[in-house]
Amino acid sequence: MDDLLQEFIAExxxxxxxxxxxxIAWxxxxxxxxxxxxxxxxxxTVKGSCGFLDLPRLERLSHAAEDVLALVRSGERTPDRALVNAVLGIVDRIGEIVEAIDAGTALDDTGEDLLIAALAGGSADAPLQQQPAHVQRAPARSVRLSVDLLDRMMSGMSDMVLARNELARRLRGGDVDPAIEAALERMSATVADMRDTVTRTRMQKIDALFSALPRVVRDTAAGLGKQVALRIEGAEVELDREMIEVMRDPLVHIIRNAIDHGIEAPAERRLLGKPECGRLTVSASQAGNQxxxxxxxxxxxxxxxxxxxxxxxxxEDERRLRGLPEAEKLALIFEPGLSTKDSVSSVSGRGVGMDVVRACVDQIGGRIxxxxLPGRGLRIGIHVPLTLSIISTIVVSVGExxxxxxxxxxxxxxSARSQAIRIDRVGGTQVATIRDRRMPIVDLGVMLGLRTPEAAREPEMLAVIGLGAVTYALAVDAVLDTEELVIKPSAPAVMRAGVYAGQTLPDSGRPMLLLDCAGLATAAGLRFHRETSEPHDAHAEAEREGLPVLMFRDLDGVRRAVPLAILDRIEQATPEAVQMTAGRLRLAIDGQLLPLASAGSIPEDRGFAVLRLRDGASEIGYAIAEAADIVTIGDAIEPAAQPGSVAGVVLVGDEPVELIDAFWLFAEHGAAAPAAEQPLCLLDADAGGWLQTFLAPLLRGAGYRVATSLRAGEVPGIVVALDAAGATAMPADVPILRLSSDAAAPDGVYRYDRERVLAAVxxxxxxxGSR
Amino acid sequence: MPDLYLIAHVAGRAVAIESAAVESVVDIGDITPVPRAPATVRGLATLRSRVVTVIDTQVALGGNAEAKARRAVVTQVDGHHYAFLVDTLDDIAAFDLQPLAAGVALDGAWSEAGRGIVDRDGEPVLVIDLTALVPALTAA
Known part of the structure; x- marks a missing residue:
């Protein structure tokens, strides 16, 4: 608050x-x-700031003056001499009070009622313009600088560091007088110190941006009759001062929007099964150079x-809008002049739209x-580059x-040879398992085209890169050093490569590029979704802040809940799609067979709902009677007596709800069935090898075992043949599926009709049955 | 009023570069390559404790990569320093800028960069604007 007050005084x-x-001119x-x-x-402005800073005297004065001036502006009053004097009196008084606040001295408030009364007009006599006793100005301990000046200081500092580096490099070459070395040493220390100080002049805790938010939230919510709990995280993160200034209005706007347009009224929230008090989280975190x-x-x-x-x-053209991909449809909220709120409330309708927010973010080179999640909320992420131009780096090498x-x-x-690391080839990519964490490997040399994928050797060193949602292992040849480097932006052509964040000149005198680790991940095609958080993460989260769950009525009539994080979607299924294969229920859906879990018998005569659950790697279905609603449960989970499909019981309202144990569920159903248990498809030999090449992967993907010849004792569940061929000896009593190469053939299944092939098999x- | 022009050779052809745009003429030392960058960007080089982006002028004008060129013309565009490699640097002299003769059609990148003609002892020399050769700016 002190900071804000100081700012207010200075302003x-x-x-x-x-x-x-x-x-005087007025x-x-x-x-x-x-x-x-x-x-x-x-x-x-004074009035606005006073309300916020809790300065009632100033507020009263400025409010009175504002009222009168508003009347003048609207033409209801003419500015006569008395009025002008009264207003000037107030403006002077504001100045005095501000000085008094700064100096920490008391100021007599007797004249103020008179000043305000004078505004009312009527009396021809303006109160005497008393020249007040001059208030001692406190010696200022702070100055306001233009950012330009700071910029020049910063770039001068950078040049100084570089010059020092060059000097050090040149001295390293020959025989140097120890006295000179000592002088250089001293200069280095001073330069380093200076550099820290100069850097700090530009940085400010983001708290300066966040500290105003509780009030904004409170006022906005109160004005709309809503309840909102604000949580602020990462207030200690430091950001460039200029960026803080640029972000101030957009942030307030987004928050107002969230409360006005996003969070529902308490009654509506209750109906939706959400807690009445809406939740709003504002957080700042540093992810790489952003x-x-x-x-x-x-x-x-x-x-x-x-x-x-x-x-x-x-x-706008509706067809064009509808044709846009999802992400671009979302981005439509940034169109100028858009307000999705039908009625203009006291909060919206200020003429500031999301387009302005985006313009501000663009201006500082950020992105939104x-x-x-329709019905569940919105997350707006604003990525702002770190302008901090001196950063701590690790120098890695690939080849030369x-x-x-x-x-x-x-x-x-x-080291890639460390015991803690396991490297596997999965498909075309390498995957590292480091102490139970599995992550993709990105080979820097290959990524940068310094060597071909074929020439990629076993990685030497792995640097684990963590970027919030993204974690990967960057394979490099060597890790050389850690260095504090002055990073300067690279030319646009270099930045356009998408994998660099800037350039620098280290002591070696050879320019070096700073890697943009997020860009590398994107360039490597790594994709990460927020939803793929693992179930036990969801549990961990439950301990902290409550766990969003989907409540549903299970097949056995019991109310149960499943963590929202693992729920991919809900779909309707028919009994026909359920098959008992290899001693396990499977559901044919979207051309694949999902392991199907259920707490009761699957209804034979009617459709039912299926929860498609994902743990990031595998997917299972869970048959339920019907989905109820989404609630957030606290951490008061009564654990189940023994491990099973239910993790524990929670109270939702007054009703006990069983929480599905996602971990157990995936452990039990998620893992692929052992090969021997998978039903066997015997493929007929066909001339072109079509069955082997085309069909076998499809069948394997659907959970079948595929063979072209039988081992002793094996009995296939089905024989698949193409057209009329039939060289393989057919075991008796085994159904034969004949696929047809001709789409128009009257009988038989066309071989490229994926759905029908799978259904027939x-x-x-x-x-x-299961053999 | 004649302006000063640098006469250089790029891709075997003489070109004139307005001297006001040129900060310095240097010999480039080691070049640090920039993988994944456009071919026009030869790499980064150090110039008096400053990093410059080295542009292969010949590629920028639509030619093949020129490995030998070491001499470069340094200019500043939008706060970034660029070094444009040239084969040779011949001369600095004052010329009068003349418009391109009617009907002279320059091909490809040359037309992007061409600004006019100066007459050098009877030989017409194309004046090029280095700014137009900076990648990303031209592409944008």
Whole structure:
């Protein structure tokens, strides 16, 4: 709060100085509209800040002056001499009070009622303009600098560091007088010290941005009759001062939006099964060379339909809008002049839209991403580059060339030969398993085209890169050094490569590129989804802040709940799609067979709902009677007596709800069935090898074992043949599925009809049962 | 009023570069390659404790990569320093800029960069604008 107060004082003082001329000019010609507006703006700003800073005296004064000036502006009062005097009296008084606050001295408030009364007009006599006793100005301990000046200081500092580096390099070559070395030493220390100080001048804790938010949230929510609990995280993260200034308005706007448009009214939330009090989380974190600001609410999310309807109403081409990919549809909220709220409330309708937010973020080279969960909330992520131009790096090498990587994102560095690491080839890529964490390997040499994938050797060193949602192992030849480096932006052509964050000149005198680890992940095609958090993570989260779960009625009538994090989606299924294969229920859906778990018998005569659950790697289905709603449960989970499909019982309202144990579920159903248990498909030999090449992978993917010849004692569940061929000796009593190469053939299944092929195989398997 | 022009050879052809745009003319030492960058970007080099982006002028003008060129013309565009490799640097002299003769059609990148003609002892020399050869700016 002290910071804010200081800022307010400095700002008011500055405006007053600038306003002095305006006031005198207004006095001379009270009809001058521009002057009037300037003074109005001043008292208006003071009033706004006072309410926030809790300065009732200033607020009262500025409020009174604002009211009168508003009347003048609207033409209801004419600015006569008395009025001008009264306003000037108040402006002077504001200046005095501000000085008094700064100096920490008391100021007599007796004259103030008179000043305000004078505004009311009527009395021809303006109160005497008493020249107040001059208030001692406190000696200022802070100065306001232009950012330009700071920039120049910073770049001068960078050059100084580079010059020192060069000097050090040149001295290293020959025989140097120890005295010179000592002098260089001393200079290095000073330069390093200076560099820290200069860096700090630009940095400010993001708290400066966040500290105003509780009030904004409280006022906005109160004005709308909503309840919102605000949580702030990462207030200690430091950000460039200029960026903090740029982000101030957009952040407030986003938060107002979230409360106004996102979070529902308490009654509506109750109906939806959400807690009445909406949750709003604002967090800042450093991810690599970016600061990520996240604003997450648990409101209704973005209603894309309504956004489109609005834009269409505004004259946009509906077909074009509907044709956009999902992500771009979401981005439509950044269109100028869009408000999805149908009625203008006291909060919205300020003429600031998300387009302005985006413009601000663009201006500082940031980017916004949206994560919309309709009905469940919206996450807005603002990625802001770190302008901090001196950063701690780790220097790695590939072949002959060195690169710097920001130390911040490197979790650990390991030798690839370490015992703790296992490297496997999965398909075309390498995967590292480091102490039970599995992560993709990105080979820096291959990524940068310094060597071909074929020439990629076994990795020498692995640097584990953690970027929030993304973790991967960067394979490099060697890790050389850690170095504090002055990073300068690279030329656009270099940045366009997408994998660099800047360039630097280390002591070696050879330019070096700073890797953009997030860019590398993108370039390597790594994709990560927020939803793929593992079930036990969800549990961990439950301990902290409550766990969002989906409540449903199970097949045996019991109310149960499953963590939302593992729920992929809910689908309707028919009994026909369920097959008992290899002693396990499987559900044929989307051309694949999902292991199907259930707590009761699957209804034979009617459809039912299936929860598709994912743990990131495998997927299982869970048959239920019907889904109820989404609630957040606390951490008061009564654990189950023994491990099983239920982890424990929680109270939702007054009703006990069993919480499904996702861990047990996946352990029991998720793992692939052992090969021997999988039903066997025997493929007929066909001339072109079509069955082997085309069909076998499909069948394996669907959970069958595939063979072209039988071992002793094996009995296939089905024999698949193509067209009329039939060279393989057919075992008796085994159904034969003949696929046809001709799509128009009257009988038989067309060989490229994936659905029918799988259905036919499935039904044959069902008939023969599990063998 | 004649302006000063640098006469250089790029891709075997003489070109004129307005001297006001040129910060210095240097011989480039080691070049650190920039993998994944456009071919126009030869790499990064150090110049008096400053990093410059080295542009292969010949590639920028649509030619093949020129490995030998070491001499470069340094200029600043949008706060970034670029070194444009040239084969040779012949001369600095004052010339009058003349518009391109009607009907002279320059091909490809040359037309992007061409600004006019100066007459050098009867030989017409194309004036090129280095800014137009900076990648990403031209592509944008």
């Amino acid at each position: 008011t003082r500055e405006t007053l100085e600038a306003l002095a001329g305006e006031i 006095e001379a010609s009270p009809d001058d509209r521009a002057r009037l507006d300037a003074i109005f703006r001043f008292v208006h 600061i990520v600001l996240e604003i997450i609410d648990d409101g209704r999310g973005i209603d894309i339909e309504r956004v489109i309807a609005k834009l269409v109403a505004a004259g 991403d949206l994560d919309n 060339q060195c690169f710097a990587a920001p130390r911040m994102v490197i979790e650990e560095i390991l 499935g039904s044959a398997m069902r008939r023969t």
